[in-house]
Amino acid sequence: MSSSIPVTVDPPAPPPPTPGPSRWPFSFYNRFSAWRTSLDLPNPGTSENLTKEAKNTLLNNYLFDGARAELSKGLSVNPMFSVTHSFNLGSQTLPPTYSFGAMFANENLFMHGSIDHEGSLSARFNQGWTPNNVTKLQAQLSGTPGQSVLQVEHDYSGTDYTLNAKAINPSPADLTGIYMGSYLQSITKNVALGIEGILQRQTPDMADIAAAYLAKYTSTDKSWIATAQLQGAGILQATYWQKLSDKVDVAADLQVVAAPGRRDALATLAARYELHTASFRAQLDSTGKVAAFLEQKFAPTFSFVVSGEIDHLKNAAKVGVGVMIESSSMTPEEMGLIPPPGHLPMPMPQP
Amino acid sequence: MLSKKLSATPGTALYASLHVHHLSTPKMPSEETKERIIKAVDLARTVVHYGWIPFIIYVGYTRSNPQPSLIKLISPLA
Numbered sequence: 001m002s003s004s005i006p007v008t009v010d011p012p013a014p015p016p017p018t019p020g021p022s023r024w025p026f027s028f029y030n031r032f033s034a035w036r037t038s039l040d041l042p043n044p045g046t047s048e049n050l051t052k053e054a055k056n057t058l059l060n061n062y063l064f065d066g067a068r069a070e071l072s073k074g075l076s077v078n079p080m081f082s083v084t085h086s087f088n089l090g091s092q093t094l095p096p097t098y099s100f101g102a103m104f105a106n107e108n109l110f111m112h113g114s115i116d117h118e119g120s121l122s123a124r125f126n127q128g129w130t131p132n133n134v135t136k137l138q139a140q141l142s143g144t145p146g147q148s149v150l151q152v153e154h155d156y157s158g159t160d161y162t163l164n165a166k167a168i169n170p171s172p173a174d175l176t177g178i179y180m181g182s183y184l185q186s187i188t189k190n191v192a193l194g195i196e197g198i199l200q201r202q203t204p205d206m207a208d209i210a211a212a213y214l215a216k217y218t219s220t221d222k223s224w225i226a227t228a229q230l231q232g233a234g235i236l237q238a239t240y241w242q243k244l245s246d247k248v249d250v251a252a253d254l255q256v257v258a259a260p261g262r263r264d265a266l267a268t269l270a271a272r273y274e275l276h277t278a279s280f281r282a283q284l285d286s287t288g289k290v291a292a293f294l295e296q297k298f299a300p301t302f303s304f305v306v307s308g309e310i311d312h313l314k315n316a317a318k319v320g321v322g323v324m325i326e327s328s329s330m331t332p333e334e335m336g337l338i339p340p341p342g343h344l345p346m347p348m349p350q351p
Numbered sequence: 352m353l354s355k356k357l358s359a360t361p362g363t364a365l366y367a368s369l370h371v372h373h374l375s376t377p378k379m380p381s382e383e384t385k386e387r388i389i390k391a392v393d394l395a396r397t398v399v400h401y402g403w404i405p406f407i408i409y410v411g412y413t414r415s416n417p418q419p420s421l422i423k424l425i426s427p428l429a
Contacts, residue, residue, distance in 0.1 A: 073423070075411065075415055075419040075423065075424065076411065076414075076415035076416060076417075076419065078416070079411075079414055079415070079416075081411035081412075081414070081415050081419075083408075083424060100404070102404050102407040102408050102411065103407070104407050104410050104411040104414075106414075111406075111407050111410070112407075113403045113404040113407050114404075115404055119400075121399075121400050121403060121404070123399065123403045139399065141396060141399065141400045148396065171392075172388050172392070173384075173385040173388040173389055173392075174385065
């Protein structure tokens with residue numbers, strides 16, 4: 001009986017394809033995702049790394065003054081474990097400091113901590129859950145209350161987009177803190193557009209929402225990258241980075257503030273030469289500052305850095321010198337470069 | 352019938368008023384809970400402040416291959 005009914009029902013039943021249109025959102029989604037996969041768009045990278053190439057060429061993050069020495073000791077290669085002792089003194093702006101750091105890293109975990117002689121700690125913790133999901137924690141803890149900062153962050157990288165959620169000093173008691181979310185999407189193989197939302201809750205009954213817009217253009221052969229970031233309060237940052245050859249790259253950075261009370265702009269040009277044993281950076285900006293930074297490797301374990309900046313308008317200068325010594329506690333045998341003598345193959349087997 | 356009876360009791364009225372109160376001030380824990388949370392956060396901060404570097408050194412020391420000697424770990428010159 002049950003077999004006779006399907007025979008009668010079957011002629012009208014054949015629409016297994018017709019349920020498709022009736023459940024159109026799903027078929028639409030499937031077609032949309034198939035179309036999206038067929039575009040084969042690249043992942044745009046994280047919004048934090050939007051200007052990474054330009055930042056790496058500009059020497060704002062490298063400049064220092066006074067004298068510094070850094071002794072780092074690699075204790076293990078896999079997993080990576082090292083401790084560093086660093087000394088800074090003679091700076092015009094900062095008091096002399098000593099700090100001790102420890103770092104541990106394996107395939108999906110990274111931990112770093114550094115504590116200075118006054119007892120303030122900076123800590124970093126990154127955990128990769130899957131190749132696409134990374135959680136990052138950063139903390140600055142100091143003995144004086146009110147100066148501690150905690151930042152919790154999660155990155156998700158899709159095939160052609162990146163999502164990031166970030167909370168700075170979140171308080172579970174009254175939900176104050178700064179919360180950010182960003183979404184960066186590849187539109188074509190070269191263009192990526194993004195939006196970033198920032199929610200600031202300094203007190204429980206005061207919230208401030210702002211949005212920022214991001215754009216990035218990467219040339220097809222990845223030899224040049226242009227980015228722009230527009231923040232709500234009339235702040236525009238534009239960067240341009242170009243690789244001229246294997247050893248030379250240049251970067252330009254323009255920051256414009258066009259807020260009602262304040263109009264300001266700063267342009268910076270920089271070049272970087274990456275040579276066999278040395279790297280040299282030079283920079284010029286629109287406030288009349290000229291700066292240079294040289295890192296020279298004399299031996300694989302010893303490098304020397306010089307940094308200098310001249311402010312022509314204020315007639316001021318800053319000079320910094322530093323040494324970085326890397327010592328390995330391991331003998332070549334332990335590192336596996338030379339097999340230990342006892343393990344040499346015996347040419348004559350015992351009878 | 353049961354619902355009629357329930358709505359007639361004063362208890363549900365109280366419940367309803369509580370519910371409305373809860374809606375009007377979302378996600379606001381009581382002062383007591385807040386104080387407890389602040390205390391717990393302070394304790395966690397102290398633990399991380401003094402324990403983070405020893406924790407990294409412990410993890411690195413036990414997972415390293417080969418295991419380094421302790422004197423090499425601490426002294427800058429060894």
